[in-house]
Amino acid sequence: MSDKHATVGVEMLHYAIATVAADGTVTYDLPVKISDAQKITITPKTTTDKYYADDTTADIVNSFDGCDVGIETYGIKNEILAALEGHEVDANGVVIENANDEPPYIALGFRSRKRNGKYRYIWLLLGKKKPGNEEYETIKEKQEPKSAVMPFEFVQCANGNWRYKIDEDDPAAPIGLETKWFAKVYDGSFPA
Structure with a gap:
């Protein structure tokens, strides 16, 4: 039997507010569950440059330009x-959206069943x-629920890292990965 398995689901969508220091170091608040995930699309953006010598392609250089999520x-x-959008919530629970609001940097975590x-x-x-x-729409002959659709843009950190991923069945994966993965944004170590 193959040890390769396609993904068939997505769940446990979390975010953590990120703080970027002057030296580029990133620290994260504790993760918070966003909502029940239905679909996540990650589309890396790259630039490819070809360099020619002796009338042929001598090298191909790919550059990571972030990703749309x-x-x-x-x-x-x-x-x-x-x-997520950097808006204020007043004492009455009303969200106040201001044209000058700036979304915070975040990390985004989730898991996908294989x-x-x-x-x-x-x-x-x-x-x-x-x-x-x-999108809001009147009820017609039958109700058609509308999903919340949210676009994000991600970039690399100062050290070049932009994503961490691990499979639960990887031999090096720690026991209790589900709890450890969402306890904090992975930073090279897992919580005890």
């Missing part, structure tokens, strides 16, 4: 959306939520 969730709480029943765990390390469209 699209997330669909089964709804989202206003206070979570406000945190066909063998084990999970792949992922953290995207440094990104911001981009403004997204909202």
